[in-house]
Amino acid sequence: MNMENTCPLCHLKGDADQQIIFENETCYFIQKESEQHVLEGSGLIIPKTHTETVFDLSAKQWSDSQQLLKKAKERLDELHSPDGYSVGWNTGETGGQSIPHAHLHVIPRYQDEPYAGKGIRYWIKQSNNARKMTK
Template sequence: MAMENTCPFCQLTNDAEQQIIFENETCYFIQKESEQSVLEGSGLIIPKIHTKTVFDLSAKQWTDSQEMLKKAKDRLDELHSPDGYSVGWNTGETGGQSIPHAHLHVIPRYQDEPYAGKGIRYWIKQFGNARNLTK
């Protein structure tokens, strides 16, 4: 498939900063070195085969994603001792998905962050984001 040839998540070894931390039968937990200075400990859980969105995951990919999430949390708790987590899928361009390969964001959160206490819905809930439904 053409997308698999250009998809950065299908070609992990093309990015020297991208590290595979864990893997199981269908998924990886990856971290990118350049993102660690702001998003300490953050990473992604991605299916090994090109799967466009979270809605396209197989039952096995769901189960394996959950396994990766628990394993990633254990590792991040040990290495970074975060105070919480933001975990989420962006789906579709309007939903914020910039790479059309399903990926679950795993973001450790810390009490000393400027945006501590602001979850993944914070920016979406702002009044300035209200739809303009006038015709």
């Protein structure tokens, strides 16, 4: 089966909860309304065409992603005044990518949240997440 037929990020209009906030030639900045109560202001930057991972992005998709990231930050700063941001790509199932359509997480962070100060490297710093090394 062609992934584009079933990919939820290829069919945004099929999810009334998903809102397109900004778009440019190749990408969208989207927010899911149901996630705003926990991750206020969070959203995704995604390519309009089905592109599986960040490593598959074209130069134009990279450039358009950066343009939307800056535009999203301006909007989020104005609406929510976050104290910082976590921004990142999960790639591959082991890397935490649950939808095989490239998407850049844009997550405003706040000093009063329970996980304040725990950035995207948090899990790398946990000794209980270390691999058992073999020789």
